Amino acid sequence: xxxxxxxxxxxxxxxxxxxxxxxxxxxxxxxxxxxxxxxxxxxxxxxxxxxxxxxxxxxxxxxxxxxxxxxxxxxxxxxxxxxxxxxxxxxxxxxxxxxxxxxxxxxxxxxxxxxxxxxxxxxxxxxxxxxxxxxxxxxxxxxxxxxxxxxxxxxxxxxxxxxxxxxxxxxxxxxxxxxxxxxxxxxxxxxxxxxxxxxxxxxxxxxxxxxxxxxxxxxxxxxxxxxxxxxxxxxxxxxxxxxxxxxxxxxxxxxxxxxxxxxxxxxxxxxxxxxxxxxxxxxxxxxxxxxxxxxxxxxxxxxxxxxxxxxxxxxxxxxxxxxxxxxxxxxxxxx
Amino acid sequence: xxxxxxxxxxxxxxxxxxxxxxxxxxxxxxxxxxxxxxxxxxxxxxxxxxxxxxxxxxxxxxxxxxxxxxxxxxxxxxxxxxxxxxxxxxxxxxxxxxxxxxxxxxxxxxxxxxxxxxxxxxxxxxxxxxxxxxxxxxxxxxxxxxxxxxxxxxxxxxxxxxxxxxxxxxxxxxxxxxxxxxxxxxxxxxxxxxxxxxxxxxxxxxxxxxxxxxxxxxxxxxxxxxxxxxxxxxxxxxxxxxxxxxxxxxxxxxxxxxxxxxxxxxxxxxxxxxxxxxxxxxxxxxxxxxxxxxxxxxxxxxx
Amino acid sequence: xxxxxxxxxxxxxxxxxxxxxxxxxxxxxxxxxxxxxxxxxxxxxxxxxxxxxxxxxxxxxxxxxxxxxxxxxxxxxxxxxxxxxxxxxxxxxxxxxxxxxxxxxxxxxxxxxxxxxxxxxxxxxxxxxxxxxxxxxxxxxxxxxxxxxxxxxxxxxxxxxxxxxxxxxxxxxxxxxxxxxxxxxxxxxxxxxxxxxxxxxxxxxxxxxxxxxxxxxxxxxxxxxxxxxxxxxxxxxxxxxxxxxxxxxxxxxxxxxxxxxxxxxxxxxxxxxxxxxxxxxxxxxxxxxxxxxxxxxxxxxxxxxxxxxxxxxxxxxxxxxxxxxxxxxxxxxxxxx
Numbered sequence: 001x002x003x004x005x006x007x008x009x010x011x012x013x014x015x016x017x018x019x020x021x022x023x024x025x026x027x028x029x030x031x032x033x034x035x036x037x038x039x040x041x042x043x044x045x046x047x048x049x050x051x052x053x054x055x056x057x058x059x060x061x062x063x064x065x066x067x068x069x070x071x072x073x074x075x076x077x078x079x080x081x082x083x084x085x086x087x088x089x090x091x092x093x094x095x096x097x098x099x100x101x102x103x104x105x106x107x108x109x110x111x112x113x114x115x116x117x118x119x120x121x122x123x124x125x126x127x128x129x130x131x132x133x134x135x136x137x138x139x140x141x142x143x144x145x146x147x148x149x150x151x152x153x154x155x156x157x158x159x160x161x162x163x164x165x166x167x168x169x170x171x172x173x174x175x176x177x178x179x180x181x182x183x184x185x186x187x188x189x190x191x192x193x194x195x196x197x198x199x200x201x202x203x204x205x206x207x208x209x210x211x212x213x214x215x216x217x218x219x220x221x222x223x224x225x226x227x228x229x230x231x232x233x234x235x236x237x238x239x240x241x242x243x244x245x246x247x248x249x250x251x252x253x254x255x256x257x258x259x260x261x262x263x264x265x266x267x268x269x270x271x272x273x274x275x276x277x278x279x280x281x282x283x284x285x286x287x288x289x290x291x292x293x294x295x296x297x298x299x300x301x302x303x304x305x306x307x308x309x310x311x312x313x314x315x316x317x318x319x320x321x322x323x324x325x326x327x328x329x330x331x332x333x334x335x
Numbered sequence: 336x337x338x339x340x341x342x343x344x345x346x347x348x349x350x351x352x353x354x355x356x357x358x359x360x361x362x363x364x365x366x367x368x369x370x371x372x373x374x375x376x377x378x379x380x381x382x383x384x385x386x387x388x389x390x391x392x393x394x395x396x397x398x399x400x401x402x403x404x405x406x407x408x409x410x411x412x413x414x415x416x417x418x419x420x421x422x423x424x425x426x427x428x429x430x431x432x433x434x435x436x437x438x439x440x441x442x443x444x445x446x447x448x449x450x451x452x453x454x455x456x457x458x459x460x461x462x463x464x465x466x467x468x469x470x471x472x473x474x475x476x477x478x479x480x481x482x483x484x485x486x487x488x489x490x491x492x493x494x495x496x497x498x499x500x501x502x503x504x505x506x507x508x509x510x511x512x513x514x515x516x517x518x519x520x521x522x523x524x525x526x527x528x529x530x531x532x533x534x535x536x537x538x539x540x541x542x543x544x545x546x547x548x549x550x551x552x553x554x555x556x557x558x559x560x561x562x563x564x565x566x567x568x569x570x571x572x573x574x575x576x577x578x579x580x581x582x583x584x585x586x587x588x589x590x591x592x593x594x595x596x597x598x599x600x601x602x603x604x605x606x607x608x609x610x611x612x613x614x615x616x617x618x619x620x621x622x623x624x625x626x627x628x629x630x631x632x633x634x635x636x637x638x
Numbered sequence: 639x640x641x642x643x644x645x646x647x648x649x650x651x652x653x654x655x656x657x658x659x660x661x662x663x664x665x666x667x668x669x670x671x672x673x674x675x676x677x678x679x680x681x682x683x684x685x686x687x688x689x690x691x692x693x694x695x696x697x698x699x700x701x702x703x704x705x706x707x708x709x710x711x712x713x714x715x716x717x718x719x720x721x722x723x724x725x726x727x728x729x730x731x732x733x734x735x736x737x738x739x740x741x742x743x744x745x746x747x748x749x750x751x752x753x754x755x756x757x758x759x760x761x762x763x764x765x766x767x768x769x770x771x772x773x774x775x776x777x778x779x780x781x782x783x784x785x786x787x788x789x790x791x792x793x794x795x796x797x798x799x800x801x802x803x804x805x806x807x808x809x810x811x812x813x814x815x816x817x818x819x820x821x822x823x824x825x826x827x828x829x830x831x832x833x834x835x836x837x838x839x840x841x842x843x844x845x846x847x848x849x850x851x852x853x854x855x856x857x858x859x860x861x862x863x864x865x866x867x868x869x870x871x872x873x874x875x876x877x878x879x880x881x882x883x884x885x886x887x888x889x890x891x892x893x894x895x896x897x898x899x900x901x902x903x904x905x906x907x908x909x910x911x912x913x914x915x916x917x918x919x920x921x922x923x924x925x926x927x928x929x930x931x932x933x934x935x936x937x938x939x940x941x942x943x944x945x946x947x948x949x950x951x952x953x954x955x956x957x958x959x960x961x962x963x964x965x966x967x968x969x970x971x972x973x974x975x
Contacts, residue, residue: 063831064802078530102536109534118527122549131545132535170925171688178531185535200687201858202922205902209918227831230861230904234919271836273861275903277884285833288803 007090008051009221010075010108010189015084017045017070042292044070046245047084049319054188057215057222059236059253061229061268065292067245069193072225076110076191106136109182113194115174119166125152125177126162133184151180156210172203179210183218191223196231208234229272233257238325241265244292244300247319251326261328263305299331307332357630367622374616378435385428386413390584392422399423401597404604418604420593426604429590430612436586437616440497441567444504449559451505452512457551459513460520461543471517474510482507482565483572490578500579504566515558519551553631560624564617571613587613647718648675649819649852650699655712657691657698663930668694668707670876676820676852681843683867683884684856685899689926691876692856696822699854700739701729717819735765738813740823744805747812748797754808755793761815780811785841803834810842817849824856839866860903864888869961872896875927875937881955882962892958892969895938898922936966944968 020041044067052058062068073079074086077094086094093104112118119128129148133139139147149159155176166174175195182190192211196204212235214220226232232239232253239256241249241264249262260266267285287304290296296303302312309331317329358364377384387394398409400423406415408425417426459467477485485507486500493499523529524547532542571588573579575595580586585593587609594605657669669691676682686692698709701724714721716736724732733739741747749757758777759770768776774793781789784807797805806826813821823842827835843866846853855866863870863884870887872880872895880893891897901920924941927933935952939945948967955963958972 063833076534078534105534106536110531112527112531114527118531120528120532120546120550123546132537135537135541172925181531181535200926201860201899202687202902203925205904205919205921206923208904209921212918228904229832234904268832271832273832273835273839273859273865275861275864275888275900277864277888286837288801288834289831 007087009054009056009089010223011051011087011090012071012075012081013049013085013087014047015045015049015071015074015081015086016043016047017067017074017079018042018082019044043245043295044292045074045081048242048245048247050075050240050247052189052221052223054221055219056238057224057236059232059239060223060225060242061227061232061239062242063227063289065244065289066242067292068225068242071242072110072191072193072223075223076108077105078110106185107188109185109187109190111175111178111182111190111192111195113197115171115178115198116166118178119174119181121166124163124165128166128177129162129181129184132181136185138185147184151184154183154214155180156206170203171199172206175199175203175207176210179207179214183214187220189221189223191225193225194227195224197226197228204231211235229268241268244290244295246300246329247327248301248330249326249328250319251323251328255323255326259323259326261322261326261333262301262330263307263332264301265328267304299329358626361626361629364622364626367619367626370615371619371623374434374612374619375438377431378438381428381431381435385425385431387425387428389424389429389432395423397423401602401605403602417608418602420590420605421597426590426608429585430587430609433585433587433590433609434612434616436497436580436584437567437570437588437613440500440504440570440586441563444501444508444566444570445559445563447501448505448508448562449512449555452509452514453516453548453551453555455509456513456516457520457543457548460517460551461524461547463521467517470513474514477507477510478514480507482569486569486573487576487578490573495579495581497580497584500570500573503573504569507569508562508566511558511562512555515554516551519554520547523547523550557624557628557631560620560627564620564624567613567620568617587616646677649678649680649717650854651675651713651715652699653713653715655695655698655709655714657694657703657707657709659708660706661930666929667876667932668929669698672712672873672876672878674871674878674881676854678819678850678852679847680869681846681853681855681867683863683870684854684873685858685860685863685870686873687858687899687926689875689929690873691929692873693824694876695873696739696824696854696856699822700733700737701726731765734761735816736818737820737822738816738818740806740810740813740821740826742825742828744802744809744826745797747809748805750797752796753793754795754797754800758793758812758815761812765816776815777811780814781808783814783841783845784808784811785837786811803830803838806830806834806838810838814845814849814851818851820852820854821846822854822856825858827862828857828859835862842866860888860899872899875932876929877937877965879938879966880964882959882964886959886962890959890962890972892962892964892972893938893966894942894944894968894970895922897970898941944970 018041048071050071060068060071070079074081077086085092088104088108091104093101096104126148129151130139130144133147134144148162152159152162157173157176157180166177169177196207199207208231211222215222222235224232224235236253239251239253240247241262243264249256249265256265257269260269271285285304290300290303298314299312299317302308305312311331315331317331319327319329320333322328322333396409399419400421402415402419404416404418406418408415413425415425417430419425420429455470459470486503489503489506490499493502529542529546532546570579570586571591574586574588575592577592580589582589590609591606591613594602597605652675653673655669655672656667659666659668672695674682684692684695697703699714701721703709709722712722716732721732755774755777758780759773762768762773762776777793778789781792786792786804786807792800792804792808800808810826827838830838839862842853845851855863857863867884869882870884871878872887872893874895880887880891880896887896888900891900898920902922904919922941927937927940933940935950936945939949942949946968953965953967955965956969957963958969
């Protein structure tokens with residue numbers, strides 16, 4: 001047991017997640033008749049460790065189906081891990097009695113991807129923001145209007161808009177309302193799952209700046225999940241790269257962009273579109289992401305890896321420290 | 336692709352105000368609404384509008400039976416604009432009172448079935464699990480029976496009366512609401528705003544009733560509006576078959592049944608006028624419900 | 639537009655195209671006096687944010703504007719032939735044949751209940767009378783050209799059996815089937831992962847160069863255009879505000895909006911080292927205006943740091959360099975290069 005001071009704000013220990021429902025009655029009949037092949041469970045996460053220190057911003061990058069959103073949902077407590085543990089300020093939060101857990105849980109909030117679906121369309125902005133703090137006794141009845149106005153100003157919205165409904169706002173404004181709602185319960189930690197992906201470029205920049213500003217102002221900790229390396233580089237202290245349910249590399253942001261170690265990270269960096277006007281003359285990765293239903297043995301990346309060796313096909317590489325604070329899971333580092 | 340959408344509305348225009356504005360777009364629906372309001376008012380104020388109380392046997396004069404539309408009464412005090420039936424009842428009065436019963440039965444059965452089905456459907460859709468499986472199998476079985484059969488069996492067991500027929504209608508219709516609510520609750524329950532509410536530590540009851548329920552209502556309102564018409568028609572059918580209401584308090588269905596035997600002898604009015612009233616009522620409800628569906632359908636709304 | 643290559647007849651020449659929609663909020667000009675041309679084998683990137691009119695421009699070019707929308711002015715010439723005002727019967731011989739479209743969602747092109755071979759053969763038979771065998775052969779070669787490794791296997795598949803990237807490749811192969819003069823692609827890689835996006839961009843570029851097909855690539859992402867396009871048009875509120883070669887627009891941006899977009903793109907952080915963590919992105923203040931409620935004059939002036947009272951008039955196109963056009967009274971000075 002580590003002392004509380006050294007404990008990360010949020011820690012995921014060997015978290016795994018399997019999807020795959022028990023076959024229903026009809027499926028079982030169909031299977032017995034040979035009409036239906038049983039679905040294999042999908043290993044969305046495979047013993048992932050992630051520790052986030054207070055005040056740190058961790059960028060989690062990967063392509064669709066790599067498990068980054070599942071990891072985010074487990075981190076925030078919306079999904080339960082099949083195995084492994086979630087610790088909040090050093091406490092195994094999911095083993096607490098419900099009331100205590102709920103109290104701690106308020107410190108972890110999520111900013112969602114879809115600014116349309118994440119706001120209740122039948123509530124006014126005032127109610128969207130004030131409901132939870134009122135229920136939890138964080139704000140008195142009389143102070144509600146001022147509270148809402150302050151939160152709206154904090155995210156750069158005009159307090160006069162409090163009486164409107166979500167459909168009367170643009171995408172960028174809705175994203176701000178979602179942030180204001182999360183901030184209303186004074187969280188310490190925000191999980192942002194593709195929180196700016198749905199926004200136009202000029203609006204995306206505004207919201208990213210808002211995230212930076214709020215971090216400085218409130219000392220927030222972020223887990224910033226994105227497929228966009230540019231967005232992640234802009235905001236993060238540390239970047240974690242995932243591929244098919246496993247972490248393949250983790251490093252401080254400048255180190256990762258300067259010295260990417262894992263071939264997958266290198267390929268991602270090479271293929272990310274940049275504003276430099278130049279024709280691509282090569283392709284860094286061929287082929288497509290393998291199906292998570294049937295991941296390759298050994299290193300998951302080996303079928304697409306230009307440097308794969310025989311060992312990569314049979315043995316799963318473990319994350320190892322290759323430089324201070326820089327970890328990579330690749331057999332090529334074994335020398 | 337639709338035209339660039341832009342709905343600049345004054346500050347804080349709620350979903351309800353938008354609904355009213357969108358509703359007013361269709362003239363046919365407005366006509367239906369006007370007709371429906373007229374019928375509802377006529378039913379509500381029947382005792383004051385009707386020239387005669389058709390249930391008060393003292394007011395009926397058997398000598399006035401089966402008079403053609405427009406005939407004066409025997410004592411010369413009133414004119415039977417729509418004729419009289421075999422008991423000498425003024426048809427206009429009988430229709431107004433019958434309408435009242437039909438609307439009361441239809442609406443109260445619908446509201447009760449809606450509340451029951453909605454509660455069960457919300458629980459099943461939001462929580463899933465065994466309760467959901469069990470409930471949906473019951474719904475499947477229920478819907479496999481024709482609703483008239485369910486209602487007939489229940490009425491045969493309970494006997495006649497307004498309360499009995501309401502129970503029979505609720506029993507045969509709750510399943511529609513349960514199924515609709517469940518599927519909507521499953522879709523809405525997975526949306527991010529529900530997840531956000533969970534993260535904000537709101538109680539399950541609050542999430543279900545304050546967040547989930549209001550967003551499940553639009554399709555339910557449409558189903559309910561259509562089911563009022565179905566309930567009225569079903570009640571009329573049951574009464575026509577003699578299973579519904581007692582002869583002393585005739586609903587529209589019973590009035591039609593009473594006049595049925597005289598159709599071939601040329602005394603059409605005893606059946607036809609209640610029939611027309613029933614038809615207009617159902618038509619008006621369906622027109623309004625159709626427009627409601629168009630207005631509330633999120634896929635059409637974006638246009 | 640009036641480059642020295644004027645001897646070559648452009649594949650598509652659009653002049654003063656204006657498309658309007660009647661809506662409850664009034665008449666909305668979704669495409670406002672848009673002119674550009676695309677030469678054979680050339681890639682034009684059409685960049686804009688949502689509501690900028692870039693997709694409406696594409697629908698106008700494809701004759702897909704339906705009431706309450708209407709093309710009210712301008713001309714669209716495909717290899718010299720005027721398309722505006724063609725009856726729907728003639729459009730059907732052009733769409734999917736001379737002009738092909740690739741959508742963001744490949745399922746706009748693919749029918750979920752038909753096998754790929756059926757759909758591809760149908761796409762050929764809609765415009766050409768060839769044997770089924772020859773059509774299948776053409777389908778196979780088209781799939782090969784978009785980098786699909788086992789074309790025979792894919793031909794027998796249903797769309798749902800393919801991954802998102804594979805579906806988009808099939809949609810592109812269908813667009814290529816009839817060797818169109820022009821392909822219009824509306825954000826076809828936005829929903830795809832970077833590695834797949836890179837592959838598709840690479841392949842599209844090669845295909846157009848080799849076959850001489852002109853390509854209009856519609857996107858919100860300047861970074862995509864940087865690696866793909868020969869020329870770029872930047873749209874704002876229905877108008878093209880800047881237009882030029884990809885070097886001119888991205889490296890010598892003259893319109894303050896283009897500059898703002900470039901500065902707001904965090905992908906820029908990948909190239910020079912001084913960008914990066916903690917540094918605020920230069921942001922464009924405010925929101926894109928509603929098309930139903932545009933300010934008079936330059937639509938960007940309310941968000942523009944360079945705006946003056948002159949901007950209340952509509953700026954005409956001016957040309958800071960040959961082939962480079964900008965619709966602004968106060969264009970950014972050009973760095974000497």
